[in-house]
């Protein structure tokens with residue numbers, strides 16, 4: 001294994017991840033020694049409106065997948081409306097491939113809490129929730145401990161650091177439902193209902209949790225805030241690329257030597273990331289990959305030099321998403337990968353709208369037929385037709401996202417489908433394999 | 439009857455108090471975790487308890503509890519073994535791990551061994567794809583498992599041992615863990631420090647450290663408030 005070239009190593013820019021190597025950074029004493037709660041002091045001296053304008057100027061965009069500008073989202077919260085305002089942190093991390101938020105909360109939970117205090121000061125909120133996926137108990141445990149430590153030191157509760165700002169934080173564990181990551185489903189779940197998306201408008205900025213103005217931000221979006229406040233918006237911009245300010249935690253999984261978290265300035269390419277990760281595994285050649293989770297259209301070896309920022313990936317016909325790069329090789333089958341993702345979407349569909357509930361169910365069955373060697377050429381048209389009826393016609397992003405791997409794999413790897421259909425390839429599934437499937 | 443348990447009722451009221459006044463229904467998810475901590479699953483009694491405490495009908499509570507995968511409808515074992523079989527883990531060997539465990543334990547998805555000790559399930563992506571394939575026991579992680587390791591872990595559980603997870607705290611029973619899901623903090627204080635970080639999490643950082651690479655820092659005067667000219 002060769003070491004990555006020096007000019008590539010220089011592209012590593014640990015900011016959000018920088019404390020993870022300090023074994024005790026999850027404890028408040030260590031966090032304070034590592035600049036912790038400094039940004040908060042600065043922020044609390046500032047006028048909330050200035051803080052919002054500052055975040056707008058920093059170009060910081062949401063890390064939950066859609067890249068909505070953070071400062072703008074905060075500015076949508078109506079002021080002097082007499083209603084309570086809420087901040088809800090989306091820690092439901094469940095998009096297949098995505099694995100950046102849980103390690104952050106495990107290893108640097110105070111960064112999230114500090115970001116939350118700053119954000120609530122800006123939007124004038126006194127109560128915040130972290131909705132964390134239930135299975136992530138290892139991270140919730142650390143986060144809850146951090147909240148208790150922060151109360152004990154006066155960073156939470158009444159009159160924080162003498163600023164007059166009050167804040168209570170509740171850590172709320174979900175119970176296993178990917179759809180609850182969708183922000184309006186999350187709100188329903190937080191209110192004690194089945195997690196099903198709400199009709200928009202009205203938007204959460206005016207009618208969020210309990211019908212009150214609510215900001216919903218991803219863990220990474222909020223945990224970046226203290227760093228931006230401490231180092232300045234110009235600095236944040238300088239770390240990224242045009243329209244994509246800052247660093248991003250790229251999560252590499254699959255057929256590389258050293259899978260894991262690599263924080264780099266936005267705009268790095270997959271070719272560079274793979275080199276940082278020690279190259280592909282021996283005997284594996286890159287075949288397909290996702291730029292940001294299973295809901296983002298897959299790309300191929302032809303896209304190795306696409307800048308992984310919001311505009312670059314969009315131009316290549318996909319979505320930056322959560323920068324969860326799942327890397328598959330010529331030993332992996334894009335048809336099977338898509339089938340397995342569809343099983344996931346079928347299981348996780350909340351059932352509220354017909355295109356998603358029925359479409360995923362039937363597409364899964366079509367894939368089974370193809371993968372067990374019984375598919376027909378017409379099946380491929382059926383798949384595309386079904387996707388047509390999901391994309392843009394589903395009630396929420398889950399249904400849209402489910403079509404991504406179907407249409408992109410058909411676009412780039414139609415021959416792989418034809419190989420099953422025309423009997424050039426041994427069927428991957430038999431009846432026994434279907435037992436235990438949802 | 440759970441409703442006869444005064445201590446449990448006090449705990450339920452504690453959960454309700456976390457949420458704004460008049461918004462007690464927000465307590466439902468944590469409260470379902472709480473009744474699961476008592477019974478090992480969401481029993482009819484548990485549903486009745488939540489309904490009574492929150493002024494809901496049993497049908498309203500059941501409609502919620504059946505929506506979420508983590509609320510179990512049948513008694514579960516002390517140990518819930520979940521094997522991720524979503525695409526990445528599957529491709530990296532997770533489905534084989536699941537199949538081997540299923541055969542060894544003689545149970546299928548969401549089924550419990552005859553001795554009532556172990557429940558097996560296959561899970562969707564557990565946000566640990568960089569450690570694929572992963573398995574969890576009561577939601578604590580065993581990273582990069584192969585069939586032999588998975589079998590060894592399960593055999594230890596059967597022998598009454600508590601194999602140390604690669605990430606996450608030392609094991610306890612699913613009922614004990616459910617109390618944390620209901621919002622109580624870890625009472626085994628040293629368990630907070632238990633966890634290994636996991637090398638994949640640190641991959642980029644190790645590389646940066648080894649080669650002396652750090653992100654640039656900005657220069658900002660700490661004591662000066664942020665001021666932005668209004669546009």
Ligand SMILES: Cc1cc2nc3c(=O)[nH]c(=O)nc-3n(C[C@H](O)[C@H](O)[C@H](O)COP(=O)(O)O)c2cc1C
Nearest residue numbers: 062063064090092093094181182183217218221397
């Ligand atoms: C099906 C679905 C699942 C989602 N899951 C998550 C998630 O787990 N975490 C997250 O932050 N955003 C998730 N999102 C995006 C959220 O709806 C929302 O855009 C995001 O939390 C906004 O935060 P940001 O502006 O800080 O990025 C999901 C969206 C959809 C459609």
Ligand code: SF4
Nearest residue numbers: 350352353356396399
């Ligand atoms: S698209 Fe799917 S998940 Fe979203 S509302 Fe419709 S059925 Fe529910």
Ligand code: FES
Nearest residue numbers: 522527563564566
């Ligand atoms: S696919 Fe198994 S943890 Fe993501």
